[in-house]
Amino acid sequence: MAEANLISTPKEAPREADEPRDSLVVRFGADQPLKLDSGVELSPFQIAYKTYGRLNADRSNAVLICHALTGDQHVASVHPVTKKNGWWDTMVGPGKPIDTERYFVICSNVVSGCMGSSGPSSTDPKTGKPYGLDFPVITIRDMVRAQAMLVDHLGIDTLFAVAGGSMGGMQVLQWAASYPERVFCALPLACATRHSAQNIAFHEVGRQAVMADPEWRGGRYLTEGSNPRRGLAVARMGAHITYMSDAALHRKFGRKLQDRNNPTFSFDADFEVESYLRYQGSSFVERFDANSYLYLTRAMDYFDLAAEHGGVLANAFKGTQTRFCVVSFTSDWLFPTSESREIVHALNATSARVSFAEIVTDKGHDAFLLDEPELFAIVRGFLDGAAKARGLGVKE
Amino acid sequence: MNMQTRLYRELAAVNGSRGTTNGRVDLLVVAQMVEPGSRVLDVGCGDGELLKILTETKNVDGRGIEISREGVNFCVAKGLAVIQGDADTDLVDYPDDAFDYVILSQTLQATWQPRIVLEHMLRIGERAIVSFPNFGHWKIRLMLLLFGRMPRTANLPETWYNTQNIHFCTIRDFRDLCHELGIKIETAVALDAWGRKLRLNFPWWVWNLFGEQAVFRLSRRR
Numbered sequence: 001m002a003e004a005n006l007i008s009t010p011k012e013a014p015r016e017a018d019e020p021r022d023s024l025v026v027r028f029g030a031d032q033p034l035k036l037d038s039g040v041e042l043s044p045f046q047i048a049y050k051t052y053g054r055l056n057a058d059r060s061n062a063v064l065i066c067h068a069l070t071g072d073q074h075v076a077s078v079h080p081v082t083k084k085n086g087w088w089d090t091m092v093g094p095g096k097p098i099d100t101e102r103y104f105v106i107c108s109n110v111v112s113g114c115m116g117s118s119g120p121s122s123t124d125p126k127t128g129k130p131y132g133l134d135f136p137v138i139t140i141r142d143m144v145r146a147q148a149m150l151v152d153h154l155g156i157d158t159l160f161a162v163a164g165g166s167m168g169g170m171q172v173l174q175w176a177a178s179y180p181e182r183v184f185c186a187l188p189l190a191c192a193t194r195h196s197a198q199n200i201a202f203h204e205v206g207r208q209a210v211m212a213d214p215e216w217r218g219g220r221y222l223t224e225g226s227n228p229r230r231g232l233a234v235a236r237m238g239a240h241i242t243y244m245s246d247a248a249l250h251r252k253f254g255r256k257l258q259d260r261n262n263p264t265f266s267f268d269a270d271f272e273v274e275s276y277l278r279y280q281g282s283s284f285v286e287r288f289d290a291n292s293y294l295y296l297t298r299a300m301d302y303f304d305l306a307a308e309h310g311g312v313l314a315n316a317f318k319g320t321q322t323r324f325c326v327v328s329f330t331s332d333w334l335f336p337t338s339e340s341r342e343i344v345h346a347l348n349a350t351s352a353r354v355s356f357a358e359i360v361t362d363k364g365h366d367a368f369l370l371d372e373p374e375l376f377a378i379v380r381g382f383l384d385g386a387a388k389a390r391g392l393g394v395k396e
Numbered sequence: 397m398n399m400q401t402r403l404y405r406e407l408a409a410v411n412g413s414r415g416t417t418n419g420r421v422d423l424l425v426v427a428q429m430v431e432p433g434s435r436v437l438d439v440g441c442g443d444g445e446l447l448k449i450l451t452e453t454k455n456v457d458g459r460g461i462e463i464s465r466e467g468v469n470f471c472v473a474k475g476l477a478v479i480q481g482d483a484d485t486d487l488v489d490y491p492d493d494a495f496d497y498v499i500l501s502q503t504l505q506a507t508w509q510p511r512i513v514l515e516h517m518l519r520i521g522e523r524a525i526v527s528f529p530n531f532g533h534w535k536i537r538l539m540l541l542l543f544g545r546m547p548r549t550a551n552l553p554e555t556w557y558n559t560q561n562i563h564f565c566t567i568r569d570f571r572d573l574c575h576e577l578g579i580k581i582e583t584a585v586a587l588d589a590w591g592r593k594l595r596l597n598f599p600w601w602v603w604n605l606f607g608e609q610a611v612f613r614l615s616r617r618r
Contacts, residue, residue, distance in 0.1 A: 348479070348486075348490050349489055351494040351495075353477045354477060355471075355472040355478055356472075356480055357468055360465065374469055377473040381473035385476070
């Protein structure tokens, strides 16, 4: 990959943040600030997004996809930086469970991301330099507020569906709580209504790895021409372990050695699993901004939907007419089934219309992104039923 | 053949003289007891057959709870609002009066606490519909009497050591429990071995002897 393509260089990161490639951008001026949970107003700000399929005449077939921590708006098309296929192109596309021949799919980069929505690598209009840590701290609710402004901008009143996994699932739940009348059906996958202490702990390790890298320079690495690659790679390596499972790691790698027959009695990547993690770390830093990683992990840590509603989760969904499809995976230890069950209990307590499936897999948390035929069947069936109820009719 | 036609054809078969043993006859009897357009919770909904019938022919707002993961995932993929859960532990999460009907078909005898389950059903729903195999059927009585072994029939083929059915009752037992809990029996139907309805004017003891299964529609006594 040519160096110029990478967003990790001090020159390219702000450029991708301000003028993202292969994306649509909506810019909100001083008259439309983003009011943040921290009390700060972010203005001006911008949202980068992609759309797939066509919006129907009565604007009733829009599906909003919310991406996870390190995802972006390139859900079903080639990523401009990595040149890889969209991160959920098994789920979203023509004839796929979220069928772009039937639905108008919108996916936006979250605020504080690094692929074209305002974030720490964007240029601060006050200084003409990247924000760095001067960017305000963002919450999941702030991300959703910004998405709602995008949806308004697109002239869509009610979304047919909001779907996402992990941090995307948190946004789905927030959508259902904040704008119940604007969400016909919701698919929160592999997520929870609050980040657990264990998950906050893992995130803190990741953040400390970034901050411990001398190249981080107190968050000013873009202006100072450096890049905390090592720190971010270590953060990614640690996080990546939490996305898999013991069984999947064992199945994939076991104790196999990498391109050698005997251990080298050194600290080389002797084991395949080490080599794999190093690769995951180093490829991640080519497409992701270290400060964005700090902000996004923080947003997940702060998420606690019950706390927003007087400590009673059911109050978040009181009177909801939204149809829910909650999915968890047996080997997901980051967002275990018990946490999905809490969502379901809260929804039952409000007599909400909820489907809940747990899928047997050894692929861990990442299963929602992978080839899981049962997940595809469930999403397709759930959306078909909802489309019928919404009067979207059969596929033309 | 569309669902409506199928239901009525099957209902006709149930009500007619020839009868049928194909499929779950009790489901059709249950379906007949539900008012169109009502809110229904099917506890132990299996593969969602009843919910599908009710949704398509009675336009109900249906939800289901099913204990087996395969059953749940199958139902959800069919677009039914079904969650994985257990009648014994999960009914407690539902608020009072959330449904018009709470249905428990062929599941009561497999619960740990049938009495508590029944009480929850009539707390959550205005009405409850319960179907169960009648352990007072003459064949079952005869098997125990003649052979001295736990009865096994075509409908209840499991051995005593691997059956899910841990709380069998007879029609008479169930009626007694309803009286004890102050539950009103709105209608009751007993089906014979061929799935035919037993005549309404037969006395209870006849039902208890010749009914292979029973379906009760219950409500709270006011």
